[in-house]
Amino acid sequence: MRLGLAANRLHHATRDAGLFRWLRACAPAIRELGLELHAVGRTHDAIVRAGLLAGHPGLKRYPYGRDGGLMRLVAEVVGMPGEDRTLDGAIYLIDPVDPSSVFPEAVALKRQCVIHGKPFISTVASACDWIENERIHAGLDPDPAADRFHAFESQTLALIAHDAMKPQMLAFAAEHFDVLSRFARRVGTGTTGQRLNEMAWSRGWPQDRPWVDRFQSGPMGGDAQIADLVLQRQCQRVVFFEDPHVARQHEADIQLLERAVTTVTDAAVCITSPAMAARWMAAVRRRAALRRC
Template sequence: MPLPSPHPLRFGLVAHRRHRQADSGLARWIAACEPAIRALGLGLHAVGGTYDALAGSGRLAGYAPLVRYPFGYEGGLMRLVSHVAGAADPKDALDGVIYLTDPVDPSSIYPEALALKRQCVTHGKPFVSTAAGAIEWIAVELAHAGLGGVGVDGAERLFALQTQTVALIAHDALKDRMVDFAATHFELLSRFAGRVATGTTGSRLNDMAWARGWPKDQNWVRPYLSGPLGGDAQIAELVLDHRCHKVIFFEDPHVARQHEADIQLLERAVCSAGVETTCFNSPMMAHRWAQALGLRPA
C-alpha cells in the first residue's frame, strides 16, 4: 500500500566515506536517478559529509528539497533517527532512509546507525542500505507516482527477476506475514530463477506453494538451515558469491535475538555485494516493491 504522506516524500540520506568517493555508490546513484529525483520532488535530508559530497559533484544544483543536516559527529544521524520516529516539526518528518553502508566502517554499528534502521522497521518505513537498492527504490517510487515515463539508469537490470535468486526469511513473529506475502505475490515471486529460505520459513513456504498447485515433487524454495543453526550464514555466502540478488527479510525489532551476530552477518554481506544486491527488511517494503512491479509497463 502507498506510504501515507500529505507531502512529497522525504528521505534521510547517509553515505559512508567509501561511498562518497568519485564513482562510488553515492555518485552512481545520483547519476542514475537525478532526473527521477527531480520529477518526484523527493526531499533529501543529507547528513553533513554526504551533503558536501553531493554539492562537490555538482549534482542536484539548485535543488531546494536537498536539506543539509549536521555531520554525524555533531548529531546529524541522531536527528535522522528522531525524524523517522516522528519529528516534533512536521516539516522534518521522514518517510524513509537511504543509508549507503560500508560494512567495514566502524560507524555502521554505532548505536545511532542501528537505531536508525530499527526505527525504520518499527514504523514501516523503507531503509535502503545498498547502491543497487537505492536505484531500485527510486524506480519503485516512480511507479507508485505514475511517472513510468521517467527513466532510471540500471533499473531494468535490477527488475530482471528471471535472472535472479531471492531469499525469503522471517523471524518467528512474522512467519505468518511472510507466508501471506508470498501467497499474495505468488506469481511474481515464481518469476525468479530461484528462491531460497531458512528453516521453518522455507518449509511453510513450500507447503503454501504445494497447496496452490506447485508440483509436489519440486520445492518452490530451496530450504537451508534455520537461522540460529547457520542458515543466515549459508545465504550470506550465496549473496557474496552473487548467487542471491534480493533478500526479503521480515525482521521483528521488538524481541531480543540470540543469534543477532548471524543476522548482522547476512545484512553486512548484502552491503558487501551492494552493487547488485537489494534488501527489503519489512513487510511494508516488500509489498510496496511487489506492487510497483505490477504498475510498471510489461
C-alpha cells in the same frame, strides 16, 4: 516525500563512489519526484563538491554525524510531535567495515524505519530499485535502465522471516505467489522455507520439487549460508521480515547477512519490512502492466 540520507566515507571518497553512482543514475528521477534529501553534513558536502543535484531545492543539510546529524534523522523517522519534522524513510549507504555503521544511532535508524514501516535503504542497488518503484507509483513511464531489477527469471530471491513475522511472510508469499514464482530460484532458512513450500504445494506447485530451497535454520547457520550466496553474487534480492522487538541469540548471524548485502552494494537489493515488500510488489505489477501497453 522526504528521506534522510547518509553515506559512509567509502561511498563518497572517490569520484566513482557509490553515492555518486546512485545520484548519476537517479538524479533526473529525484528531480521529477521532487524528492527531499535531508543529508548528514559530510554526505551533503560531498554531493555539493561533486556538482550533483545543483540547484535542487530538496537537498537539505544536517549537522555532521559527530554533531548529532544521524541522531536527528532517527528522531525524524519517528516524527517530532507538533513540528513539521517527519521523514518518510532513510537511505544509509553502508560500508560494512566502517565502525560508525554499528554506532547506536546507525542501528537505531534501521530499527525505527522497520518499526514504522518506512524504507531503510542500505545499498546502491536498493536505492536505484526504490527510485524506480516510486517513479512507477507516481505514474511515470518505466525507465529501461531499471529493467535489470525486474529480470526475475534470471535472479535468486531469499525469503527470510523471524518467528513473529512468519505469518506475514506466508501471507505475502501467498498473495504474490504468481510474481514470486517468476524468480529462477527462491531460498530460505529452516522453518520459513518449509512453511513456504507447504503453501506452494497447496497452490499447485509440483509436489516433487521445492518452491523454496531450504538452508539451515537461522540459529544453525542458515543466515550465514545465504550470506555466502549473496557474496558470490548468486542471490540478487533479499526480503527479510525482521522482528525489531526481540533480542535473538543468533544476532551475529543476522548481522552477517546484512553485512554481506552491503558488501556487494551494486548487486543486491534488500527489503526489510512487510510494508515495503507490499509497496515493491505493487510497483512490480504496475510496471509490468505499463510495459505490456
